[in-house]
Amino acid sequence: MAGKFPLSPWEITEEGFAPENLRENESLFALANGFIGMRGNLEERIATGAESIQATLLNGVFESSPIVYGEGAYGYAKNHETICNVMDGKSLLLYAGDEALDLGRCDIHSHLRTLDMRRGVLRRSFLWHTKDGAELSVEMTRLVSLTHQQLAAVRADVRCLSGETRLRLVSELRPTEISEGDPNDPRNAAGKNRSLHTDRLEAQGDLLLMEQSTARSGFHIFCAVQNRCTAGGTGTVDGSAALWETEAELQAGEFFRIEKSICYTAERIGKQTMSAASPDEACRLCKDAPAFDTLLQEQEACLDAFWEQAGLSIEGDDALLQGLRFNLFHLFQSAGRDGRRNISAKGLTGEGYEGHYFWDTEAYMFPVFLFTEPSIARKLLEYRYFILPQARERARVLGHAKGALFPWRTIDGEEVSAYFPAGTAQIHIDGDIAHAVREYWQATQDLEFLAESGAEILVETARLYYSHGFFSEGKGGRFVLNCVTGPDEYNVLVNNNVYTNMVAEENFRSARAAMCLLKEKAPAAWARLCGALGYTEEEGAAWMEAADRMYYPAPRDGIIPQDDDFLDRQPWPLESIPAENRPLLIHYHGLQIYRAMVCKQADLILAMTVFGDRFTKEEKRKNFRFYDHVTTHDSSLSMAVFSILACEIGELDTAYRYFMSSARLDLEDIQGNTKDGLHMANMAGAWNGLVKGFGGMRCRDGALHFSPVCPEEWTSYSFRLGFRGRLIEVRVTRDGADYRLLRGEKLTVFSYGQAVTLLPEA
Numbered sequence: 001m002a003g004k005f006p007l008s009p010w011e012i013t014e015e016g017f018a019p020e021n022l023r024e025n026e027s028l029f030a031l032a033n034g035f036i037g038m039r040g041n042l043e044e045r046i047a048t049g050a051e052s053i054q055a056t057l058l059n060g061v062f063e064s065s066p067i068v069y070g071e072g073a074y075g076y077a078k079n080h081e082t083i084c085n086v087m088d089g090k091s092l093l094l095y096a097g098d099e100a101l102d103l104g105r106c107d108i109h110s111h112l113r114t115l116d117m118r119r120g121v122l123r124r125s126f127l128w129h130t131k132d133g134a135e136l137s138v139e140m141t142r143l144v145s146l147t148h149q150q151l152a153a154v155r156a157d158v159r160c161l162s163g164e165t166r167l168r169l170v171s172e173l174r175p176t177e178i179s180e181g182d183p184n185d186p187r188n189a190a191g192k193n194r195s196l197h198t199d200r201l202e203a204q205g206d207l208l209l210m211e212q213s214t215a216r217s218g219f220h221i222f223c224a225v226q227n228r229c230t231a232g233g234t235g236t237v238d239g240s241a242a243l244w245e246t247e248a249e250l251q252a253g254e255f256f257r258i259e260k261s262i263c264y265t266a267e268r269i270g271k272q273t274m275s276a277a278s279p280d281e282a283c284r285l286c287k288d289a290p291a292f293d294t295l296l297q298e299q300e301a302c303l304d305a306f307w308e309q310a311g312l313s314i315e316g317d318d319a320l321l322q323g324l325r326f327n328l329f330h331l332f333q334s335a336g337r338d339g340r341r342n343i344s345a346k347g348l349t350g351e352g353y354e355g356h357y358f359w360d361t362e363a364y365m366f367p368v369f370l371f372t373e374p375s376i377a378r379k380l381l382e383y384r385y386f387i388l389p390q391a392r393e394r395a396r397v398l399g400h401a402k403g404a405l406f407p408w409r410t411i412d413g414e415e416v417s418a419y420f421p422a423g424t425a426q427i428h429i430d431g432d433i434a435h436a437v438r439e440y441w442q443a444t445q446d447l448e449f450l451a452e453s454g455a456e457i458l459v460e461t462a463r464l465y466y467s468h469g470f471f472s473e474g475k476g477g478r479f480v481l482n483c484v485t486g487p488d489e490y491n492v493l494v495n496n497n498v499y500t501n502m503v504a505e506e507n508f509r510s511a512r513a514a515m516c517l518l519k520e521k522a523p524a525a526w527a528r529l530c531g532a533l534g535y536t537e538e539e540g541a542a543w544m545e546a547a548d549r550m551y552y553p554a555p556r557d558g559i560i561p562q563d564d565d566f567l568d569r570q571p572w573p574l575e576s577i578p579a580e581n582r583p584l585l586i587h588y589h590g591l592q593i594y595r596a597m598v599c600k601q602a603d604l605i606l607a608m609t610v611f612g613d614r615f616t617k618e619e620k621r622k623n624f625r626f627y628d629h630v631t632t633h634d635s636s637l638s639m640a641v642f643s644i645l646a647c648e649i650g651e652l653d654t655a656y657r658y659f660m661s662s663a664r665l666d667l668e669d670i671q672g673n674t675k676d677g678l679h680m681a682n683m684a685g686a687w688n689g690l691v692k693g694f695g696g697m698r699c700r701d702g703a704l705h706f707s708p709v710c711p712e713e714w715t716s717y718s719f720r721l722g723f724r725g726r727l728i729e730v731r732v733t734r735d736g737a738d739y740r741l742l743r744g745e746k747l748t749v750f751s752y753g754q755a756v757t758l759l760p761e762a
């Protein structure tokens, strides 16, 4: 066992049923495909005595409501956006005689629920000793199709082992009962308007159909459920739900199967964010859905291909391996795949953070996709290009004549962060996106993307920084960026946050480099962009001057201040803060936090991992120790970053401790809020911890460099990376590292600074 779950390389299994774990297990057992997300709710929906959070979420589909400020001001975000918890099509109620299946009341044995990460299904099995004396063996299988974006399916098999009973199954399509979250926790959607209107509800033979709409944001959502079973059944509309019912007398040895295909489509009136959808289309897709067995095969084939690219191993720690695979599985299933949807902070596993997309995507999750599934990485960047028009408008609102400011949090491109000091002020989001564009180019050499969208993103974000900052006389003519919030949200509206200045500097350089590259390699695209954006060589030269003269606060006794004033803030020793007062953000007023020398997620440490070549080993060592003492890790995004830097400075024990806390954070519910959804950036952080931390992987000037170390707790470990059309595997033991080229043409990588040429295997 590791925590609550038995050790198994490809599965997470809940043995028995613990009502107190239901809500977090619903997050852990969620299934998704980048569009549809279904929490791991029980098919019969509820169990007496257990609290449940019911949800079916559609990525990118949201309701909006006006933000009501007690005291508004110019340019504040105007609207909330909250992901819709749409109608539930997955439920299936079982009755034996008059007894309804209820884990809290029935005589249930051997209850097992398994998330199978290789086959992409959630399986469930149990024995039911019914009141009328039968013994039933029940198996349920659920999937959200990774190959058909609109489709999910459920199968239930009931076998009578002894006795007899009248079995009744009711397949439901109903509005989801929405649980209110904790109104004191700003991280969930409590209090936001999430109600949907049911516009249509029908039962047509074996097909159930429902249409819902949002009152304000203009979404129409359709769900069709096609029920299949040899005994046939009857559909009815009952109040707010459509039901399809079938029954059979089951004798010992007899078997009964029902399958339901569930299809979701959505459109947004007047916006181009969604493809047009209609009830007819939902019904057609549902009726034409491949058979359940075919869906199972397709699902497994899709995951085989993913694991082939994303494979990793850890010899000596099965719990860790299980945790890392779990993380990758959820990342893969949560990412939008159409360039219109992104990946939210909780993926599609819960309503925490309201389904919003943050910098989490580019700074944490993007590298995972870039090196395991680059087609998804591209789609995530295409999404940013898609919302570029709103980012331009936002920059105008903020007084910039040129450039674009991406929203700190959003679904459809509008800034929805009501608290600007920890929202809009985080202008590092532009640099994070620009950094991802740069990384994407380095790892794929995808000139088409650069020409069509990448360069334009780089130009517009560089312009934003150029307009936000200025050459300050007070700072010796250096280029400064004042009044920003870095990733560390416990230090807001600061001057010259090192991380922000570094991403901005890189942005200036890569924007100009991209335009020079296009001029040489894609002159027509270059000419088009120059015309459309009004870009000139002079502008590029001005950015270079700002980059060359970028200001950074001077170290004091070797400690680099995170921003101009960080070291002047009042110390607040972490030992003096009682454990029950963590995280600080829900126990202390901002004014108390912001004037203290305390970090939520030290962004200087982040800067040292992203821009490692800018700092010496000694600087890294000294600053790591310092920031380690002032950081609360109140954000789940923090620990993995500390783990990466600790590896680099040779503090392997510390690295290991941070890494382990982050790798199974949700499986162990370390932050206590897994029930609201999984921490996707942290999950990606753990992958980064393995590959960039222990593996020491960095991409420099278009080449991969490694300096792997093996913690003594493991015998060896390996990971795979896709890079410029190749697939390579890095295997690390305590004696050194071995590199294999599994696919593609020869490639030179660097191992501890030495060039190693990898040749195709015979």
Ligand code: BGC
Binding pocket: 345, 353, 358, 359, 360, 487, 489, 600, 601, 634, 635, 636, 637, 681
């Ligand atoms: C972190 C942010 C992050 C957000 C969503 C916050 O707690 O401070 O950096 O973007 O969570 O994950």
